[in-house]
Amino acid sequence: NAGVMQNPRHLVRRRGQEARLRCSPMKGHSHVYWYRQLPEEGLKFMVYLQKENIIDESGMPKERFSAEFPKEGPSILRIQQVVRGDSAAYFCASSTALSYEQFFGPGTRLTVL
Amino acid sequence: DAKTTQPTSMDCAEGRAANLPCNHSTISGNEYVYWYRQIHSQGPQYIIHGLKNNETNEMASLIITEDRKSSTLILPHATLRDTAVYYCIVRSPNRDDKIIFGKGTRLHILP
Numbered sequence: 001n002a003g004v005m006q007n008p009r010h011l012v013r014r015r016g017q018e019a020r021l022r023c024s025p026m027k028g029h030s031h032v033y034w035y036r037q038l039p040e041e042g043l044k045f046m047v048y049l050q051k052e053n054i055i056d057e058s059g060m061p062k063e064r065f066s067a068e069f070p071k072e073g074p075s076i077l078r079i080q081q082v083v084r085g086d087s088a089a090y091f092c093a094s095s096t097a098l099s100y101e102q103f104f105g106p107g108t109r110l111t112v113l
Numbered sequence: 114d115a116k117t118t119q120p121t122s123m124d125c126a127e128g129r130a131a132n133l134p135c136n137h138s139t140i141s142g143n144e145y146v147y148w149y150r151q152i153h154s155q156g157p158q159y160i161i162h163g164l165k166n167n168e169t170n171e172m173a174s175l176i177i178t179e180d181r182k183s184s185t186l187i188l189p190h191a192t193l194r195d196t197a198v199y200y201c202i203v204r205s206p207n208r209d210d211k212i213i214f215g216k217g218t219r220l221h222i223l224p
Contacts, residue, residue, distance in 0.1 A: 004156075033211060042200070043157065045211040056211060091156050093212075100145075100206055104156030 002027070004094050004105035005074075012111045013082045021077040021108045025094030032075040033093040033102060034067060043091060049075060082112045116140065116203045122219040131188040133218050135201030138182040144205050146177060148186045150197040151217070157200065160186065196222045 005024040013019050025032050034046040036059075048056040049069035060067070064082075069075040079086055089109050093102035118136040125131040137146065147162040161168055161175045163184075168175045174187040188195055200217040204210050 035212075035214075042216050043151075043212075043214040045213065048211055059211070089154075093156075100162075100204070100210075101159055102212060104158070106156050107154075 004029075004092055004103050006090075006092050006105035006108050008108060009106060010109050010111070012113060014113050015083055016081050019079040019082050019086070019110055019112075021079075021090050021092075021110070023075040023077070023092030023094075023105060025075070025092075026103055029094035029096050029103075031095045031097065032069050033095075034075075034077050035091045035093065037089040037091065037107075039088070046077070079110075082110075084112045086110060087112045116213070117201045117215050119199075119201050119215065119218045121216065122221065124221045124223055125188075125191045126223050127193060128190055131191040131195065131220060131222070133186040133188075133199050133201075133220065134183065135186070136183045137201070137203050140181050140203050141205070144203045146175065146181075146184050147202040147204055147212075148173070148175065149200045149202065149212075149214075150195075151200070152194075152197040157214075160199075191220075191222045193222050193224060196220060 007022050032049045035043040036046055037043045045059040047060050047067045052071050064080045066078045089107045091104050091107045093104045095102045145162050145164050148160040149157040151157045161170055161173050163175045177184045198217040198219050200214050
């Protein structure tokens with residue numbers, strides 16, 4: 001059973017470009033969580049999604065950031081018009097509808113030049 | 114904000130037991146204590162969790178005090194690969210509950 005997959009593992013963007021980060025949850029998992037880790041800091045919750053629904057987006061910046069988890073395909077975290085402060089590691093986690101345990105992916109490291 | 118307090122860093126000799134403390138004096142009756150760790154540049158890894166009884170699995174043991182206001186994660190025979198940041202987290206048993214990470218303890222295993 002493959003773990004949580006994230007791609008790309010590393011992403012470089014120039015200021016003003018868009019960044020798209022993908023997360024494929026573990027097989028059978030219907031819950032996806034996104035977290036951000038700024039350099040030398042702990043992980044911060046961003047958003048929690050189930051298929052086609054955003055359940056909790058209390059950690060999402062109000063502008064430029066959006067997330068989706070369509071019926072088919074991976075969850076997408078989209079950052080529009082990136083700025084240098086968006087440079088961070090973005091981790092995705094998934095869980096089932098029955099378990100409290102979140103399994104984390106390897107992360108996407110975004111660098112904004 | 115995280116509801117836990119952990120030392121910033123700790124050292125442990127390879128082969129010895131690593132004991133990582135955590136204070137959670139405001140824990141609620143239905144909240145569990147979880148431990149995760151993050152090895153450099155990797156995603157967090159679940160270690161163990163418990164409510165009030167001591168727990169043990171293949172990775173570690175979790176000792177929770179009787180009043181549940183503190184706990185200790187024990188790695189019985191630490192290896193260099195156990196060098197990581199260890200996060201103690203208090204969560205309710207609700208699958209929708211996001212994880213609130215604190216700063217954790219940076220554990221250095223010394224050869």
